[in-house]
Amino acid sequence: MRKIFYPTLSLILFLGLWIAIAWYVRQTPFLFPFPWKVFARVVANFSLFSYHALATYLEMMCGMLIASVLSFVTAYGMLKARVVKAMLEPYFVVMQCLPMFTLAPLCILWFGWSFIAIIVPTALMISLPLTMSVYRGLQSTPQQHLDFFRVHGASERILFYKVKIPFALPHIFAGLRISAAVSGVGAIAGEWAGAQRGLGVLLQMSKRNFDIEAVFGAIASLLFLNLSLYFLVVFLEKWLRKDQHVVKKLDRATALQLDAL
Numbered sequence: 001m002r003k004i005f006y007p008t009l010s011l012i013l014f015l016g017l018w019i020a021i022a023w024y025v026r027q028t029p030f031l032f033p034f035p036w037k038v039f040a041r042v043v044a045n046f047s048l049f050s051y052h053a054l055a056t057y058l059e060m061m062c063g064m065l066i067a068s069v070l071s072f073v074t075a076y077g078m079l080k081a082r083v084v085k086a087m088l089e090p091y092f093v094v095m096q097c098l099p100m101f102t103l104a105p106l107c108i109l110w111f112g113w114s115f116i117a118i119i120v121p122t123a124l125m126i127s128l129p130l131t132m133s134v135y136r137g138l139q140s141t142p143q144q145h146l147d148f149f150r151v152h153g154a155s156e157r158i159l160f161y162k163v164k165i166p167f168a169l170p171h172i173f174a175g176l177r178i179s180a181a182v183s184g185v186g187a188i189a190g191e192w193a194g195a196q197r198g199l200g201v202l203l204q205m206s207k208r209n210f211d212i213e214a215v216f217g218a219i220a221s222l223l224f225l226n227l228s229l230y231f232l233v234v235f236l237e238k239w240l241r242k243d244q245h246v247v248k249k250l251d252r253a254t255a256l257q258l259d260a261l
Contacts, residue, residue, distance in 0.1 A: 033213045038220060041213040048202070053221045055198040059115070059187040060229060063122030064179055070127050071175070075134035095128045105193045118195055122186030126179040133175025137168030173237040180229040184222050199225075 015035060022034045042049050078085040103124065107117040141164045149159055191200025199218045206214035 030210060030212050033216060038213050038216040042217040042220065045214070045217075049217060049221055052197055052199050052202040052218070053225060055195075056184070056187050056191070056200070056222065057225050057229075059118050059122060059190065059198065060183040060225065062115075062119045063126060063186055064176075064183050064229070066119065066123040067126035067130055067179060068176070070123065071130040071134050074127075074131045075138060078131075078135050079138050092128060092132075095124070107190070108193050113196065117193075118187060118190030118198075121190050122183060125186040126183055129182075130175040130179050133171050133178075134168065137171025137175075138164050140171060141167040169237070169240060173233060176233045176237075177230060180233045181226055183229065184226045188222065 018035055022032045025032045074088065078088065103121045107120050111117040111120070145163055145167075146159060149163055154162075187198065188200040188203070191198040192204065195201050199222050202218045203215060206212075206218060
């Protein structure tokens, strides 16, 4: 019951605050529109909003896919070889100091006004926190479980897929949830640098036309895309973590082994 009550209460309070601010500045409605006017604008121009939202959503999805592959490969290399970790650590520091969306203008120069020029900074923005989450997850397996499997002759491949991955799933999906939340930021930044379509383009057009309702509609559309991607990750987490009984079995088996000793 609390899982439904408190989010609903929070949404009601947010809408109430929005309406209160809009009513306070009602003499200048171009500054802060009422929520129903924003909703009406999105419905009236649904084809326009869906056209730009689809472009942004594809950029977010492709950016997350590329970042996920890059993060898993990088984290696995760091886990297997200390020299890889030592070589990559300076780049991680640089990436933390340099916002990845600042590379968007360079990507436009290198790749032209193309889809690639937008998804590259998006993927780079996502890859750093996701890599660290995957790496910490792969390191989170208790040593006694690894020893238990090695004593029984398990190969490194079995250890990785049957032991390390189940223990790493909470960390991996924590990183994916963060990535889903920030992927829209990278996509919008890339579109602002140079794109033909997308919610970032719609925001720029609406701002130039002083169409505040369309600006709020584009922001709400971006929020909807981020939330849909976030809940997709949550759904995948629940589906994949059904194998977490493996972790419980490992805990029981290890406990029995220790009791026997």
